[in-house]
Every structure is written in structure tokens, then in C-alpha cells.
Amino acid sequence: xxxxxxxxxxxxxxxxxxxxxxxxxxxxxxxxxxxxxxxxxxxxxxxxxxxxxxxxxxxxxxxxxxxxxxxxxxxxxxxxxxxxxxxxxxxxxxxxxxxxxxxxxxxxxxxxxxxxxxxxxxxxxxxxxxxxxxxxxxxxxxxxxxxxxxxxxxxxxxxxxxxxxxxxxxxxxxxxxxxxxxxxxxxxxxxxxxxxxxxxxxxxxxxxxxxxxxxxxxxxxxxxxxxxxxxxxxxxxxxxxxxxxxxxxxxxxxxxxxxxxxxxxxxxxxxxxxxxxxxxxxxxxxxxxxxxxxxxxxxxxxxxxxxxxxxxxxxxxxxxxxxxxxxxxxxxxxxxxxxxxxxxxxxxxxxxxxxxxxxxxxxxxxxxxxxxxxxxxxxxxxxxxxxxxxxxxxxxxxxxxxxxxxxxxxxxxxxxxxxxxxxxxxxxxxxxxxxxxxxxxxxxxxxxxxxxxxxxxxxxxxxxxxxxxxxxxxxxxxxx
Amino acid sequence: xxxxxxxxxxxxxxxxxxxxxxxxxxxxxxxxxxxxxxxxxxxxxxxxxxxxxxxxxxxxxxxxxxxxxxxxxxxxxxxxxxxxxxxxxxxxxxxxxxxxxxxxxxxxxxxxxxxxxxxxxxxxxxxxxxxxxxxxxxxxxxxxxxxxxxxxxxxxxxx
Numbered sequence: 001x002x003x004x005x006x007x008x009x010x011x012x013x014x015x016x017x018x019x020x021x022x023x024x025x026x027x028x029x030x031x032x033x034x035x036x037x038x039x040x041x042x043x044x045x046x047x048x049x050x051x052x053x054x055x056x057x058x059x060x061x062x063x064x065x066x067x068x069x070x071x072x073x074x075x076x077x078x079x080x081x082x083x084x085x086x087x088x089x090x091x092x093x094x095x096x097x098x099x100x101x102x103x104x105x106x107x108x109x110x111x112x113x114x115x116x117x118x119x120x121x122x123x124x125x126x127x128x129x130x131x132x133x134x135x136x137x138x139x140x141x142x143x144x145x146x147x148x149x150x151x152x153x154x155x156x157x158x159x160x161x162x163x164x165x166x167x168x169x170x171x172x173x174x175x176x177x178x179x180x181x182x183x184x185x186x187x188x189x190x191x192x193x194x195x196x197x198x199x200x201x202x203x204x205x206x207x208x209x210x211x212x213x214x215x216x217x218x219x220x221x222x223x224x225x226x227x228x229x230x231x232x233x234x235x236x237x238x239x240x241x242x243x244x245x246x247x248x249x250x251x252x253x254x255x256x257x258x259x260x261x262x263x264x265x266x267x268x269x270x271x272x273x274x275x276x277x278x279x280x281x282x283x284x285x286x287x288x289x290x291x292x293x294x295x296x297x298x299x300x301x302x303x304x305x306x307x308x309x310x311x312x313x314x315x316x317x318x319x320x321x322x323x324x325x326x327x328x329x330x331x332x333x334x335x336x337x338x339x340x341x342x343x344x345x346x347x348x349x350x351x352x353x354x355x356x357x358x359x360x361x362x363x364x365x366x367x368x369x370x371x372x373x374x375x376x377x378x379x380x381x382x383x384x385x386x387x388x389x390x391x392x393x394x395x396x397x398x399x400x401x402x403x404x405x406x407x408x409x410x411x412x413x414x415x416x417x418x419x420x421x422x423x424x425x426x427x428x429x430x431x432x433x434x435x436x437x438x439x440x441x442x443x444x445x446x447x448x449x450x451x452x453x454x455x456x457x458x459x460x461x462x463x464x465x466x467x468x469x470x471x472x473x474x475x476x477x478x479x480x
Numbered sequence: 481x482x483x484x485x486x487x488x489x490x491x492x493x494x495x496x497x498x499x500x501x502x503x504x505x506x507x508x509x510x511x512x513x514x515x516x517x518x519x520x521x522x523x524x525x526x527x528x529x530x531x532x533x534x535x536x537x538x539x540x541x542x543x544x545x546x547x548x549x550x551x552x553x554x555x556x557x558x559x560x561x562x563x564x565x566x567x568x569x570x571x572x573x574x575x576x577x578x579x580x581x582x583x584x585x586x587x588x589x590x591x592x593x594x595x596x597x598x599x600x601x602x603x604x605x606x607x608x609x610x611x612x613x614x615x616x617x618x619x620x621x622x623x624x625x626x627x628x629x630x631x632x633x634x635x636x637x638x639x
Contacts (some may be wrong), residue, residue: 050603062496071524117528137562140583148583155529168523169495169504 024440026422032429037422039415040261040278040443048401056085056375056392059401060174063388070450072106072161072171076243077388079174080377084264085392087369088177094362095178100163101354102173103243108198108347109157110382111299111340115205116150119337122442123212128435139422146208149201153344156198158189160351163187172277178366188355195352199313202345206310206317209338214324222424224333224417224443227252229285229294230301231409233380236260238307239344239368242380248305249285249295254329257285263378266387272404283409294412295383298447299339304329314346333417380405382450407449417443485517485536487629488588489622490530492523493545498604499597499611502545506595509619515626526571535586539629542573543618545611546594550628552614553621555632559589591632593618 027036051062060079076099083091091099092210117136124143125134130139140147158168163183165171173179203428213220229252233245247266261269272281273290284293293300303322309315321338324330330339372429377388384406391400418440425439426432491507493500506523521533526542534540542558560581561574573592580586595618597611607615625631 047603064496113528134561137578137582140579144583147579151528151532151579151583154527158527158529331633 004342034422034427037419039418051401055396077377077379081375081388081390082166082176084375086176086366087479093359097359098179104347104350105160110155111344112153127442168372183360190212202348206341209341213338220334224421227331229297230304231295232302232305239310263277264376282412296413297409299343300336303339311349317342333446369403487518487542490521490536491543498599500545503543503594506543532584535584540590543593545597549594551596552594552617555593588627
């Protein structure tokens, strides 16, 4: 093995237009051939310690401090775990549906923001287009309608969250055993007024993502792509269910590795590997082992793993998606975008169903049960399966918290995508342009990682790319 | 968002990260005043959908914690400026103003109110003593602005 001390080093720090911050290091030899490429997470974990000693009922609110990107997902996953702690296995219809509405609002706004404002510059202008154009302002200048749609769809989802969680910061909607408010008629009608527009824009977003994928299939098929396992929650009848279900894992050909595994059993099926060069762990399927047991989560994994989607328009879109790979799992990294927009359509269909359901105006909000010492809550967050696991002592204090966030599950796939793109597009090139480096970021952005969430830390910096020679001297620096 | 008054105040930051919560803390206090001339919003960070709301107001004040700015606070105008790239973690006031003007045809004037904080690097729901004192001074200033919005364009001498 070659000593990495002798290699040239490219550092991309942080990766831009992802949710949070990361650093990519690419080691080149003297001929600019890629010898190693890694996505580093450079900050620390500390949240599990922070929550120890706190009363269990505070957890659904406290976990929202993890980061400002997907507080609702953490709020709901913690609330589901606390349902178990307070001995509740089934919520009232009003509580269950209010939580689902909140969750679909979160999925909708998160996916819309990612697609229209973070990913669309690459898709509309090309990976190596002039960086002065390949940005959200460029999108706004050339496709103002799309930029406005992205904003308004995001706003719709955020308003759903506000109405169900109570407020944007430190929402308190979900509580152990239920929910603390229902949806008023006025709130319902304000959302129904816009629902047709949101559905139309969602259909349009699916079409953009589908057309992009199909029309560029030859070029994007190999882009950062590789066969992988896929993991997601699944309803008992095999339907996609983003809020609740059992675990299913499939391999790259669609064979089931395990199916209908109850959330409480996750530790029997999933383990995490620590590597000395990364603060973020690497989860894997125990029965296969760390070498080949890593898996993808998120929209691509969910669309691949489910048997069907229980809303008609999203199901029709899923069938078109699966037809591209003859019904087998789609393992293309860039197909994440199409799958993500199918979920946007599914989410707005589900919100429409829920808003027309009178149970949302019900008044039976909370169920009580017999206290238990341990609670596990899983859900499908925008970026993938989210695990929350707590133990609580007889004084009602949290004694243990274990979280596996979506981006952690996608750690190995993202590293593989970075390596693949570096090998295919950078290796051996005499000069490394900004456009070439953006290829790396395009692959990472497809996963929509939340690196801040994964590391539980704050911080922001401009993009810095450094070229360092074999002696460690900086020979070039580029920042945006 | 239902418009109230002609000033929008957005206090942002993470209240679970000590002094990073200065912006939301300011927003919460101003909200309690129930002043008819100002609409108050609060969030973990600025996000793209704020652009539409901003466009509906004459004035927007972005209230944020400052890591190393002037004590007890500073105020400066925000010029619309396109951002080449951003994530939803880091939409800057300048980029939001640009979006408000170009996407939503707003004519809004923007100002950043940076309140000096000192402790950011751990989890905790409290303000440091010095940050809390700075918050009081910033609140006094917002009270004066509500009486006379032209103060926003006056030379700043907060200390």
C-alpha cells in the first residue's frame, strides 16, 4: 500500500449546498491519479450525553435542538419512543393523524427546498456549467416560476408544521401518548385553499425529475452509482409508510434480506462500525457484516423497497420509476432526485386526504398506559430512516439515548459515491477545475445529507478547496 | 403571513445553543409587547420562504447573535446581494433581500441587528450573563425604533 504522505491532497471544505457541513479529501499521486477519496465529518457528537438526566417528557422538545433542518423528524421520533415509555401502543385517531400531517408537511417542505433550490442548479445548467450561473440566483433569473414554486411549497409545508406542532421553534405538538392540539376548521380551510396548486406543482416537479433522468440516462447511469442494499420502514401490507412501519432490507437485486422486523428489534439486525478517520459511524446489516452489509436509506431506498404507494398519483409515478430498471431496484445515485419528487407528490396526496378527514378536529388527544423503562421510535425522515432509542429510570430521567440519523446510514454510500466520481471524473486530469470538483458535490447532494444533524454541531464556512503537495505545502487554494 | 404594521422582525438562532438563542429571545420579548407597528417571527435560521414574507413589509430587521461584533449590539443596513450558493442552514440576509426583491417584487429595506453573544459551543438553554445584558440594551433600542423608525438610518452609537 502506498504511503499517503507522498500523495497530493485536494480538500473540499465544506461541501456546499448540503444541509450542514462536511469536508472531502482527495489524495492524488504525481500523475494526478486518485488514490483515495473520503467524505469527512469533522465535528463532534454530544447530544446523547446532553439529554441524559433530563425528564423523559422533555425529550420530544429537546431533540429539536439537534439542528434546525429536520427538528420535526426528531420531535416525532422521540415522541414515538416516549409513547412506548408511557405504555401506549395505539394513539387516538386524532393524535395519529395530526402527527402524520405534521410529518408529511416536513417531508414536503424539505424535499421541495432541496430540489428547487439546492439540486436544480446542477440539473438545469449542468454539473460543470459556469459557477456564476449554476446557482439558485441563476435558477431565479432563467426559471423564476420554479424558484417561486420552491419557496411557496416550502412555505406550505412550514405552515402545516406550525399548525400541527404549535410553532416553528420548539414545537410541542407531539407529547408522550398523543398530541396537544387538533386542527381548527379555519386552519384546515386555509390549507385546502392552496392544495390544488400544491398538487399541480408537485406533479410538475415529478415530471422535471423524471424527464431529466430519462433524457440523460446514459450519462448519469454510471455517475457515482453502484449496487447496494436498501433499508426502509414498510407498512404491514408492503406499502410505503413514512411515519410508521416495520423494517425491510433488500439487496441490489430486490431480494429481501429481512422483512417486517419490528422497530424494537433493530439492534438485532443493525450494528454500527467505528473507523479511525471519521467521527461519524458506519451502520451495517449484522447478518452480512460491515464489508458488504452497508445500505442506503432515503427516497431511493424507500421507493425501491416498497411494494406499492397507497396514493394514486405517486403510485403511478412509482411504476414509471421502476419501469426504467425493469422492476428491479434502481441503484443510480442521481435517481434519488426522481424518487424524492415522487415522495413530494405522495406527501401532498396524503396531506389532502388528512385535511378532508374530520378526525383532525377530534378532541380525544392523549392516551395513558403503564410506564415502561425503554422506548424506541423509528420513522422515515426526509433523508431516511431515523432511529431514536431511550432508557428511563424510576425517577423518570433519561439514562441512555442512542440515535442513528439518516445521514449516518448513508455514510458509506456517500463515501462510495465520492470515490466513484473522483475516479471517473478527476483521476488523471492535468488540471482540476471548479466544475470537476462540483461533480463530487453533485454526488453528495443527491443524498441530501444533513451533516450538522449527523454530528450534532453548528458551524458554517465558505467553500474552500486546497491543493497540497506531497510535502504538505499548499500549492493552490480556491474558495467561493 | 398576515401583515401587521410595516416592520417585520425576524429573530433567528438556536435557543438550545446558549447565546445562539439571542435572536429568538429578542423576538419573544418583542412579541410580548403586542405592538401594532411590528410583526414578529422567529426561527432556527433564515430560510428561503422568508423572502415572500419580507417582500410584504416596508422594513425587515434580522436579529441574530453576533460572535465577535460590537458590544452590546450593532445595526447595519442590508443591501440585496445574490448568493452564489447556500444551504438552508446559511441563507444570509443579503441573499434573502435579493430574493424578496427579484422573486416577489418587494421594495423592502433591510437591517441586521447583531447582538453580541459569548458562549455558543455547547448544548444549553440559557443566555450568558453578558449576553442577557446585551439583549436588554437591544430591546431598549427596538422600543425606540418603534417610536421612531427613522432611527434605523441614524448613525449608530449603541454603547
